[in-house]
Amino acid sequence: MITVVKIGGNIINDEAALARFLDAFAQLEGPKILVHGGGRLATQLAAQLGIETTMIDGRRVTDEPTLNVVTMVYAGLTNKRIVAQLDARRCASIGLSGADASVITATRRPAIPIDFGFVGDIDAERVDTTFIQSLLDRQITPVFCSIMHNGAGQLLNCNADSVASAVAMALSATDSVRLIYCFEKQGVLRDVNDEQSVIAHISRDDFRSLKEQGIINSGMLPKIENAFKAIDNGVSSVVIKHADHLLDNIGTTLSNQ
Amino acid sequence: MITVVKIGGNIINDEAALARFLDAFAQLEGPKILVHGGGRLATQLAAQLGIETTMIDGRRVTDEPTLNVVTMVYAGLTNKRIVAQLDARRCASIGLSGADASVITATRRPAIPIDFGFVGDIDAERVDTTFIQSLLDRQITPVFCSIMHNGAGQLLNCNADSVASAVAMALSATDSVRLIYCFEKQGVLRDVNDEQSVIAHISRDDFRSLKEQGIINSGMLPKIENAFKAIDNGVSSVVIKHADHLLDNIGTTLSNQ
Numbered sequence: 001m002i003t004v005v006k007i008g009g010n011i012i013n014d015e016a017a018l019a020r021f022l023d024a025f026a027q028l029e030g031p032k033i034l035v036h037g038g039g040r041l042a043t044q045l046a047a048q049l050g051i052e053t054t055m056i057d058g059r060r061v062t063d064e065p066t067l068n069v070v071t072m073v074y075a076g077l078t079n080k081r082i083v084a085q086l087d088a089r090r091c092a093s094i095g096l097s098g099a100d101a102s103v104i105t106a107t108r109r110p111a112i113p114i115d116f117g118f119v120g121d122i123d124a125e126r127v128d129t130t131f132i133q134s135l136l137d138r139q140i141t142p143v144f145c146s147i148m149h150n151g152a153g154q155l156l157n158c159n160a161d162s163v164a165s166a167v168a169m170a171l172s173a174t175d176s177v178r179l180i181y182c183f184e185k186q187g188v189l190r191d192v193n194d195e196q197s198v199i200a201h202i203s204r205d206d207f208r209s210l211k212e213q214g215i216i217n218s219g220m221l222p223k224i225e226n227a228f229k230a231i232d233n234g235v236s237s238v239v240i241k242h243a244d245h246l247l248d249n250i251g252t253t254l255s256n257q
Numbered sequence: 258m259i260t261v262v263k264i265g266g267n268i269i270n271d272e273a274a275l276a277r278f279l280d281a282f283a284q285l286e287g288p289k290i291l292v293h294g295g296g297r298l299a300t301q302l303a304a305q306l307g308i309e310t311t312m313i314d315g316r317r318v319t320d321e322p323t324l325n326v327v328t329m330v331y332a333g334l335t336n337k338r339i340v341a342q343l344d345a346r347r348c349a350s351i352g353l354s355g356a357d358a359s360v361i362t363a364t365r366r367p368a369i370p371i372d373f374g375f376v377g378d379i380d381a382e383r384v385d386t387t388f389i390q391s392l393l394d395r396q397i398t399p400v401f402c403s404i405m406h407n408g409a410g411q412l413l414n415c416n417a418d419s420v421a422s423a424v425a426m427a428l429s430a431t432d433s434v435r436l437i438y439c440f441e442k443q444g445v446l447r448d449v450n451d452e453q454s455v456i457a458h459i460s461r462d463d464f465r466s467l468k469e470q471g472i473i474n475s476g477m478l479p480k481i482e483n484a485f486k487a488i489d490n491g492v493s494s495v496v497i498k499h500a501d502h503l504l505d506n507i508g509t510t511l512s513n514q
Contacts, residue, residue, distance in 0.1 A: 045329075048306055068334055072302075076333020077325055080404060080412060084356040088410035094358045099341040100351040101397050134395065138388070140358050147337060153345035155337060 001176045001236070002136065003032045006164035008183035011243045012039035012078060021182065022082070024246040026089035031136040034093070035144045035164040036082060042073040058219060062117040062157040070157050071097075074145040083143050093141040098148030099155065103128045104166065106148035106156045120148050120156030122163060124233075127170035161223055165230040172234035179235050181223060182243040187252035188224070190215055202254050204228060227254045258433045258493070259393065260289045263421035265440035268500045269296035269335060278439065279339070281503040283346035288393040291350070292401045292421040293339060299330040315476060319374040319414040327414050328354075331402040340400050350398040355405030356412065360385045361423065363405035363413045377405050377413030379420060381490075384427035418480055422487040429491035436492050438480060439500040444509035445481070447472055458510050461485060484511045 005025060011017045025034060042060075043053050046069045054061040062070065079095040086093040098104035104127050106120030135142050144167065146160040161181065168179040190197040202210065207224060210216045216224065227238040231254065241251025262282060268274050282291060299317075300310050303326045311318040319327065336352040343350040355361035361384050363377030392399050401424065403417040418438065425436040447454040459467065464481060467473045473481065484495040488511065498508025 045306075049302075071337055072329035072333040074333070075337045076329040076331070080328055080332045080354050080356055080406075083354070084406040084412050085410045087356055087359045087406065087408060092359055095354070095356070097337050097340070097352070099337055099344055101395075102344045102349055131395070131397075134391070138391065140388075149337075149341040149344065151344060153342045155341050 001030055001178060002171055003028060003030060003178050003180065004035065004164055004168040004171070005032065005180045005182060005246065006035045006161060007037065007243060008181070009037035009039035010184040011182065012036060013041070017184070017243060018082075019085070021243040021246060022085050022089060024244075026086060026091035027247065033132070033136075033142045033144070033167060034082070034086075035146070035160055035167065036074075036078060037160040038070065038074055038146065039078065041078065042070045045069050045073055056114055056116070059116060059119065059159070060157065061115075062119050064118065067118040067155060067157060071147050071155055075147045079143060079145045086141065086143065091141055092139060093143050094135060095143045095145070097145055097155075098158070098163075101128065101131045102149070102151060103131050104144075104148050104163065105151045106158050108150060108154070108156055118154070118156050120150065120158045122148065122158055122166040124166040124169055127166055129170045129174065132167070132171065133174075161226050165226045165235075168230050168235045169233040172236070177235050179227070179230050179238045180246065181227070181238070181240045182246055183240070184243065186242045186245075186250070187240050188216065188220060192217060198250075199252050202252060204256050207254075224254065228256075231256055258287055258435060259428055260285060260287060260435050260437065261292065261421055261425040261428070262289065262437045262439060262503065263292045263418060264294065264500060265438070266294035266296040267441040268439065269293060270298070274441070274500060275339075276342070278500040278503065279342050279346060281501075283343060283348035284504065290389070290393075290399045290401070290424060291339070291343075292403070292417055292424065293331075293335060294403065294417040295327065295331055296335065298335065299327050302326050302330055313371055313373070316373060316376065316416070317414065318372075319376050321375065324375040324412060324414060328404050328412055332404045336400060336402045343398065343400065348398055349396060350400050351392060352400045352402070354402055354412075355415070355420075358385065358388045359406070359408060360388050361401075361405050361420065362408045363415050365407060365411070365413055375411070375413050377407065377415045379405065379415055379423040381423040381426055384423055386427045386431065389424070389428065390431075418483050422483045422492075425487050425492045426490040429493070434492050436484070436487050436495045437503065438484070438495070438497045439503055440497070441500065443499045443502075443507070444497050445473065445477060449474060455507075456509050458512070461513050464511075481511065485513075488513055
């Protein structure tokens with residue numbers, strides 16, 4: 001069983017929370033892969049450089065100066081810090097963008113209806129699982145940021161949740177894979193202001209009904225859609241949980257039934 | 258024969274020169290490794306962020322904000338751009354810091370006589386050649402930046418020339434290795450203002466005499482010392498040449514005799 005863990009930007013922002021998470025991640029048994037989000041550092045750096053940040057539907061509009069900023073922060077500072085910290089925890093790891101060993105390519109999103117600039121959508125069917133598997137075979141944990149490339153020299157800013165689900169789906173062709181989304185909440189909440197209101201299990205029917213009732217909000221919607229897509233494509237289980245509970249049996253489990 | 262190529266910062270600064278170099282590097286036959294220097298982008302970014310740059314003996318004093326800047330620029334932007342551009346030239350490559358797969362560790366330089374901050378000296382005897390060899394076996398070209406780590410979670414800013422010589426020396430324990438330093442001059446020049454005055458060959462005796470005559474200047478001195486150290490430690494040949502002549506038999510060849 002391979003475990004793919006996505007860690008969200010709000011944990012990356014919090015040094016103590018990130019350290020706790022990495023302690024747990026290093027202890028996680030079996031072959032594993034980490035995918036990390038961005039965090040607010042890119043927005044802060046852009047502001048310091050006088051580059052305006054524009055978000056549409058929670059997605060960063062990525063002109064060339066912004067692409068340079070997110071490449072520096074995600075693929076450089078955040079990725080190498082995490083790798084150095086995992087190595088220090090005796091979890092041998094390697095930081096990867098999609099360009100490295102051309103492991104994941106992406107396609108620039110069409111400019112219509114919204115021009116997001118250098119934003120890409122993962123070519124999920126082209127993930128190089130042979131290379132990933134060769135690292136896992138050597139007990140090296142891949143640590144992915146969300147910077148991918150188009151194979152023709154252009155870097156592209158992608159969605160980290162989608163990187164995680166694409167990697168999980170691709171590996172599930174030959175292995176049993178579970179996918180865990182870790183963030184700063186206890187799971188999918190019935191009441192967004194009540195951390196006790198975790199929904200322990202969401203089936204596809206539940207999801208439909210929760211959407212209709214407006215209980216699942218706009219930020220959570222794409223995450224859950226990604227999760228169900230992963231399940232449809234062979235991933236054994238998807239759990240959404242707090243980063244502090246990586247090793248505990250707590251959170252929201254998604255399944256078809 | 259494995260070829261280790263170091264490309265200097267002044268080529269990195271020049272988009273057209275870098276593209277020409279990468280065209281040639283992609284064509285270079287046999288297993289190969291690229292090590293890249295920094296370039297002026299880190300200094301520019303630091304200035305934009307109000308971080309003062311202090312250089313002593315050509316080495317950047319690296320306080321924590323400066324370490325973050327060089328990690329972003331070297332390990333992030335420069336490294337991933339080069340990797341994406343090599344992939345586009347059908348040269349499969351992977352960007353690496355020393356922290357990745359813990360392939361190269363370094364030791365923080367003592368604060369006496371000069372406190373350089375988070376600057377490290379490569380642990381040359383501990384380079385993980387098994388991992389590097391596993392990439393070469395898969396026809397993947399490692400592309401190293403000069404950000405290393407101490408194995409205990411601390412990133413360190415190192416000298417790219419030393420990274421190149423350390424990698425070349427380590428690999429020469431089991432393979433025949435040549436080392437090429439590419440930069441913006443035709444080689445080691447007898448007259449620094451005359452690009453035609455390339456010294457084609459420098460033996461160790463020549464080096465001593467050129468130093469005594471003051472012909473070899475302070476910038477070139479550590480590069481040549483690194484080169485002779487590499488030769489003493491098993492590297493077959495060291496050449497210092499213009500980045501435009503990577504594939505040509507032009508430049509300065511160093512050897513013991």
